[in-house]
Amino acid sequence: MRAAVLKAPGLLELDDLPDPTVPKGGALLEVNACAVCGTDVKMKEQGHRNLAYPRILGHEIMGRIAMLDGQIPYLNEGDLVQIWPGIACGRCRFCLRGKDSHCESLKIMGFNCDGGLAELMALPAENLSGGMNLLPRNIDPALAALSEPLACCLNGQEQAPVYRGDIVLILGGGPIGALHALLAELHGAENVIIAETLPERIRLLKRHTSAVVIDPSEEKIKAVLASETDERGADVILTATPKIPIDNDLLHLLSPGGRICVFSGPAFGHYEEKIDVRHIHYKEITINGAYGCTSRQNRSAVGLLTSGLIKPDWLITMRTSLEGFDEAFTHSAQRQGMRSVICQS
Ligand SMILES: [Zn+2]
Ligand SMILES: [Zn+2]
Structure with missing residues (x-):
């Protein structure tokens, strides 16, 4: 599969990598849309405290379930889903209080594990149990990818x-x-x-x-x-x-x-x-x-977008393919428009 891999600050390249395998009890996601956020640009240019190299960037992700490991109730191959980019344990005191963005063993896709600027992604079992949201078939993939930044704003407006x-x-x-x-x-x-x-x-x-x-x-x-x-x-x-x-x-x-x-x-x-x-x-x-969002806030954000209560489609000012990742980063870095989204559907 192809993926945009950050190898060091300033060095982001499109690579051909082996396809990921399906994790035990998890899924393989065919990425349909991944938005490029200001944090991605900052990571590309300067690195980030949560980043380990080489890393596939991208944490504003939606896609189609391509393969499941075993039977997972209510989830089928072909389903469209939006992904909360956290992988939390579900058992620590923060997770049990509903603050899984502070999980003691939190991993974040696109930061300390691989993200969505790729054709395929391996989703672990932990993500399937709480961090995945089913989407309607007629959703605009790029719009669904904005759920994560909207969820971060929901977090901000819960704090204040x-x-x-x-x-x-x-x-x-x-x-x-x-x-x-x-x-x-x-x-x-x-x-x-x-x-x-x-x-x-x-x-x-x-x-x-x-x-x-x-x-x-x-x-x-x-x-x-x-x-x-x-x-x-x-x-x-x-x-x-x-x-x-x-x-x-x-x-x-x-x-x-x-x-x-x-x-x-x-x-x-x-x-x-x-x-x-x-x-x-x-x-x-x-x-x-406010930093990031919980899986609950992410789910609420998906609800706000799919119900039309929040209509941010005008924020998508560039759509491009994975080959156009450089343009997408430039669009974001130069702040001419609003959000650029890598679309693969
Ligand atoms: Zn972001
Ligand atoms: Zn936890």
Whole structure:
């Protein structure tokens, strides 16, 4: 089979590899779609703390069950499925509390085991029991591949909940900021404000969301927030770019009881800030992190996409084949559009 293999930072190549075998009690997946996310680009360029080489990248995956090892109730060869990219033990204290993204022996596809930028994938038995979601036959494969990033946003908005009538400020209007906006609207936000500097992304956001989109290089976020909210400030701030430091200026944009979700991994130099703890105390501010998603959140995201409650098809701004992986990474790295998806169906 062919696969996009990362051999070292900066060295991603399309290789011909032996087909994987079906794991005991597991399945072989024929990958139909795998989206390229900002983390994949970062891994390609700089490596990642969870990465071991050589590695087949890709963690936003859907495909068709090509082969099963033995009988698995309710799952048949030919079924279309979306994959939660975690492989969790199901028995540790985190798994038993429903937080399998913190599993003590967690492996993540595309990071510390092989991912979906390949023609075929071996899915272990653990993944079949909790990390796989059946899809309807008429689903757009590329759209189904967006379940995982949507699930990560669901995680972010569980850590920093958006309630009916809230004012939500999203810093960064790429695919993640856009998914956060759609989700915040679904959760009943009264006003969603997105700060984004790239003109094409601003255009797409204005067309497909009801958010107020501002360019912080032209307008001050603080001034827009004050005029849009009658000086109330934001109830929730979600970071969807690594470029914004979590500092006192950001804290002071929050209304009392406000929540900040540190969703994007902060860029170098932006993760050790002095924070006004008195402000946190008196205004009852909450700061939370969010990284990845649980299998439960992944399942909920599939439900939101297949039911049409969230419609992010406009975020797919490039579809290409496995041979076009380089273009797909460039599309993502240059941030011209939104998401690029490798489609093989
Ligand atoms: Zn991702
Ligand atoms: Zn576990």
